[in-house]
Amino acid sequence: MTTDVLQPVTTQPAEETSSDEKAERPRWRPTRGHLIAAAALIGLAALPIPFGDFGFFVGQYALIYAIIGLSVVVVTGYAGLISLMPYSFAGIGAIIVGVALGSWGWPFWLALPLGAVATVPISILVGISSVRLKGLYLAIATLTFSNALGETFFKWDAATGGAAGWVVERPIVGPIDFSSDISFYVLCLVAVGLLVWMVEGLRTSRTGRAMLAVKDNELEAQALGINVYRTKLVAFVLSGLIAGFGGGLLALLLITVTPSAFQSPLAEATSILLVTLVAIGGMDRAIGPLFGAVALVIQQQVFQGAEFFFAFVGIYAAVVLIVFMMFRPGGIVQAGKRLVEVTKARPALGLAIWAFVLITNVGGAWLFLALS
Amino acid sequence: MSLLRTRDISIHFGGIAALDEVDLSIEAGEIVGILGPNGAGKSTLFNVISGFLKPAHGRILYMEEEITHLLPYERVGIGLGRTFQHVRLFRNLTVYENLLAAQHRHLSSGSFAAMLRLPGWRRDEDQAHARVEQILDVVNLRPWRDARPGELSYGTTRFLELAAVLSIKPKVLLLDEPASGIQQKEVEALGPLLKQIRDETGVAILLIEHDMGLLLKTSERIYALDFGKIIAEGTPDEVTANDQVLESYLGRTRRKSTATA
Numbered sequence: 001m002t003t004d005v006l007q008p009v010t011t012q013p014a015e016e017t018s019s020d021e022k023a024e025r026p027r028w029r030p031t032r033g034h035l036i037a038a039a040a041l042i043g044l045a046a047l048p049i050p051f052g053d054f055g056f057f058v059g060q061y062a063l064i065y066a067i068i069g070l071s072v073v074v075v076t077g078y079a080g081l082i083s084l085m086p087y088s089f090a091g092i093g094a095i096i097v098g099v100a101l102g103s104w105g106w107p108f109w110l111a112l113p114l115g116a117v118a119t120v121p122i123s124i125l126v127g128i129s130s131v132r133l134k135g136l137y138l139a140i141a142t143l144t145f146s147n148a149l150g151e152t153f154f155k156w157d158a159a160t161g162g163a164a165g166w167v168v169e170r171p172i173v174g175p176i177d178f179s180s181d182i183s184f185y186v187l188c189l190v191a192v193g194l195l196v197w198m199v200e201g202l203r204t205s206r207t208g209r210a211m212l213a214v215k216d217n218e219l220e221a222q223a224l225g226i227n228v229y230r231t232k233l234v235a236f237v238l239s240g241l242i243a244g245f246g247g248g249l250l251a252l253l254l255i256t257v258t259p260s261a262f263q264s265p266l267a268e269a270t271s272i273l274l275v276t277l278v279a280i281g282g283m284d285r286a287i288g289p290l291f292g293a294v295a296l297v298i299q300q301q302v303f304q305g306a307e308f309f310f311a312f313v314g315i316y317a318a319v320v321l322i323v324f325m326m327f328r329p330g331g332i333v334q335a336g337k338r339l340v341e342v343t344k345a346r347p348a349l350g351l352a353i354w355a356f357v358l359i360t361n362v363g364g365a366w367l368f369l370a371l372s
Numbered sequence: 373m374s375l376l377r378t379r380d381i382s383i384h385f386g387g388i389a390a391l392d393e394v395d396l397s398i399e400a401g402e403i404v405g406i407l408g409p410n411g412a413g414k415s416t417l418f419n420v421i422s423g424f425l426k427p428a429h430g431r432i433l434y435m436e437e438e439i440t441h442l443l444p445y446e447r448v449g450i451g452l453g454r455t456f457q458h459v460r461l462f463r464n465l466t467v468y469e470n471l472l473a474a475q476h477r478h479l480s481s482g483s484f485a486a487m488l489r490l491p492g493w494r495r496d497e498d499q500a501h502a503r504v505e506q507i508l509d510v511v512n513l514r515p516w517r518d519a520r521p522g523e524l525s526y527g528t529t530r531f532l533e534l535a536a537v538l539s540i541k542p543k544v545l546l547l548d549e550p551a552s553g554i555q556q557k558e559v560e561a562l563g564p565l566l567k568q569i570r571d572e573t574g575v576a577i578l579l580i581e582h583d584m585g586l587l588l589k590t591s592e593r594i595y596a597l598d599f600g601k602i603i604a605e606g607t608p609d610e611v612t613a614n615d616q617v618l619e620s621y622l623g624r625t626r627r628k629s630t631a632t633a
Contacts, residue, residue, distance in 0.1 A: 198487035205486030205493055206479040206500075213473045216462040223422070223456070225448030225477040225540055234483060 033200075037287065041193050044290070048185065056181040060253050062297035063188035067246035069278040069289025070199050071239040076275065077283035078208060079235035080215025082139040085126070085146035087271040089119045089240045091262030092153070093247025095160050098257035102166030108252070109171075115248035116241045122149070123240030127233040143268055150263035165258030168251055178252070188249060192290065195242060199286035202238070211235055282333030291332040373436060375400045375576050376452075376544050381420055381430035383600075390416045391427070392600040398544065403570055403577045405591030407584075407611060409621060413600040414580045415457055418546050421578075422454045423447045434544075448477060453542030457549050457580075459529045461521045467532055468517050471507055474539035475500040503539070511535045527554035538569065544576045551583045559583055563590040588612065596620070 030038075044063075048055030068090045075083045093115035100111035122145075130141045154160060170178040178184045202208040210231045213221040218228050251257045260266070273296070281292025330337075339357075343350025374397035381394040391413045398404045406414050419425040421432060423444035432440045439447060462470050479500055485493040508514045511531055521529050530550060537545065547566075551559045563586050570577055581587040587594070588608040596604040596611050598620040604611050611617055 201486050201489055201493075202483055204497065205483065206476060206481060206496060207483040207486065209469070209473045210476060212465065212469075213462055213476075216464050217460055219424070219456070220460040220462060221473075222424070222444040223448065223454055223460070224474050224536065225445050226473075227443075227445045238483060 037193075037196065040287065040290065041189065044192075044294070045186070045189055047294075053181055056185045058297060059185050060181065060188050062293045063185070063192050063290075064246055064250050064253060065274065065277060065297060066192050066289045066293035067188075067195055067249065068243050068274055069281070069293055070195050070286060071241075071243035071246065072275055072278040073199055073283060073286055073289060074202065074211075074242065075235045075239035077278065077285075077288070078203065078215065079211040079232060081130075081232060081235060082135060082275075083126075083142045083236070083239065084139050084268065084271050084275060085142045085149075086239070086243045086274050087267050088146040088149045088262060089122070089243035090247030090250060091149070091259070091267060092119045092122060092240075093244030094251040094254075094257050095154070095166075095247075095259060095262070096244075097248035097251040098161065098166030098168055099159060101168040101251070102161065102257070107171070112245060112248040115251070116244040119240035119244035120237055123236045124233065127236035131229055131232050143271075146267050146271060147264050150267050154259040154262045154267075160259035161257070163258065163260070165256055166251075167256050170252050170255070184253065188253075191245075191249060195245075196286045196290065199242070203286070207231070207234055278331075280331055282331030284330060285333045288331050288333050291336075295332070374398060374433075375402075375435060376421070376578075377433045378417075378421065379431045379433065381417070381427045381432070383416060383420060383425060383427045383429075389600045391420065393430070394597075394600070394602055396595050396602065396605075398576050398578055400543070400576055401570060401574045403566065403579060403590055403592050405579045405581065405587045405594040405608070406597055407587060407594050407617070407621070408597035412597040412620075414597055415548055416600075417597070418454060418548050418578075418580065422452060422546060448540055448542075451541070451543035452546070453537040453540050453544070454546035455533050455537050455548055455550060457552070459521070459526070459533050459553075461529060461533055461536070463521055466518045466520055467513055467524070468504060468508070470521065470532060470536055471504040471513075471539060472500055474536040475503060477540050478503075507535055507539060527558050530554050530558075538573075538575075541573075542575055544578065546578045546580075548580045549582055550579070551581055551586050559586055562586060566590055 044059075048059040051058070068086050071086050071089065072083070075081050075086075096118040097108075097111045097115040100106040100114055101108060106114070126142065126145050130138050130145075133141050160166075170184060172178065176183050178187055203212075210221065210226045211234075213224070213226055214228050214231050221228055221231075261270070277292035277296040278289045279292070280295060281290065282288030339350065339353060343354065377397040378394055381391050382389065383391045394413075394417060396404075406417065408414050416425065420427050423439075423442055423446070427440070430440075431438055434447075434450060434452065439450070439452075442450075462473060465473065479496040481490070481492040481496040484490075508517060513528070513532060513535065516524055516528065516532075521532065524532065530553070534547075534550065550566075551562050554562075566577055566579070567590065569575060579587065579591060581590075591608055594604075594606065594608055594611040595602050596614065596617045598616075603616045603620060604614040606614070
C-alpha cells in the first residue's frame, strides 16, 4: 500500500456529510439477522406445543435463563469481565419483586422495574471494587460477592420473608390471566425478544463498542479516549438490571420465592451454569443465551428423573464448555454460521451434518418424551 | 504561548532516573523530533505526556492549563492523541470496527438510547459510519475493510493506527516510532505524509523515531535525550552538530566497537 493516499484523513469533518447521509439512508429493510430472529421467535413460540403444559413450564424456565444469560452477554461477552454472580443479581430481583408483590401489594408493572433497579447499588459496589481485576481474579472476586450476598441479604428475614419466602400472584391484565403457563410463556417470550433486541442494539452503539474495545485492549481503548473505568461500571450496571429483571420474572414463574436458592452454594452453582449456557450458546451475540438456555434446559429435563442428575449436569456442562471454548469460542451462534458456510462450500458434507444434528435432536426430544 | 509544555518532569524506576527534569515545549502546528539512544527515556516521556505514567515531579501544561492530573482518556478528550511503539489496535475487531471505535470521542448518545433505538443513537451511528466510510477511502483501506489487524501487513497496521488516532482529531499527536517495522519505500513516504497531515489539520506532532533520515528531514526542531536528560535542543543541523549528542549517539557505538574489537 502506498502512503500518499493517507493524506486527507484528517481534514474532512463529517458534520457536513451527516445531514446528506441521512437523506440518502435507505428506508428500513429487514436484514438476514432480523429474519433469523423472527424465525427463532416463532420457532420458540411453537416449540413447547407438542409437549403440552409441561413443555410450557420448561419453556418458561429456558426463557428466563436466557434473560439472565443476556446479563452475561453484556458484562462478559461484550465487556470481557468474567462475572460469576448473575444468579445473585437475579436473586435480588426475585426477592424484591417477591416483597413488593407479596408483602407491599404493589402492582407487577411497578414491582418488576423495582426488582431490576434494586440491583444497581450492588452492581456499582461490585464494579468499583473489582474494576482493576481481570480474568480469574475477577471471577473469584465475584464468587466471593455472591457468597457474601448469600450470607447477608439472602439471610435477612425481613427482606426475604425467611424460610417461607414470599408468595406472589401472577397478574391479570385485561383479558389475559398470566397464571396460565401458556400466557406466561408468551409473556416471557416477548420479554426475551425485546431484551435480545435491546442488547443487540447496545452492541452497535458508542457504549457497546467501548465495551468491545475494553475487552480487546484496555490501553488502546484509553488511547482512543474511552473511559475504561466508566465503561466497566456501565457494563456491570446494565448486566445487573437485566439479571434483576429476569429474577423478577423468575419470582412470577415460581410463585413462591424463597431465599435459599440464592444462598451458597446453590447461587454459585447456578451462576456458573448460567455462564456456561451463555458460553455454549454464544457470548458475543445477544441471541446466544437463547440457544444455550434451550439446549441446557432440555438436557436438564431429559435427565431430571435420573439419580445422577446433578452430577451429570455438572459434568456435562463442564465438558461441553471445554469443547466449545476449544473449537467454537463463539458458541452455537458461531457454529451455526460456520455450518451454513460449510453447506455452501461442500453441500454433501454440510447436509450430512445438518441431518446428524436434526436426528440427534429429534432423538433427544423423543427420549425427553419417553422419560417424562 | 506553547501548545504543550512539560516542566521539570522527573520519574524514577527503581532508583534509576528514567526522566530527569525534562522541559520541553511544542507550538501549534510544529513538528518536533525526539532523538536519543535506546533507553534514553523517549517512550517514558510519551507515557508521561499521554497520562499512562504519573511523573514523580513536574507538571504538564496544555494551552497553559495544568493537565498533570488528567487520566489518559481525558487527555484524548482535550486533543492529545498518541500511537504506541508496537502497534496495538483491537485485534479481534475488523479494520472497520477499529475505525468505528476510534469515533468514540465524537459521539454522545448513551446506552439506553441505543437499546431503544432513539433518534440520538441513530444520528450518532449515521455520523460515525459516514466518517469511517470516508476515512476508509481516504486511507485506501477499503480492500481490508472486514479484515482483522492480524491479517494485514505490519505497514498497513501502522497506517490503520495512524488513521485511528487521527480520527480523534487531536491537536497534539505523539508518534512513537511510526516508521519501525515498515518497508523502506513507506518510510520515505512517511515524512512528506506527516508534513501534509500537519499542513492540512494544523496538528502539532511530537515524533520519536529511530530512522535518523526521517527524523532529521521531518522535524523542525529536535530535542536530544540521553539518560532521561535533555542534552541538546535546536534545529536538526544544530543538534546533529552538538558534541554531547555526538558523544551519546555516535560515541557510544564507537566505544562499543573498540570494546568488541
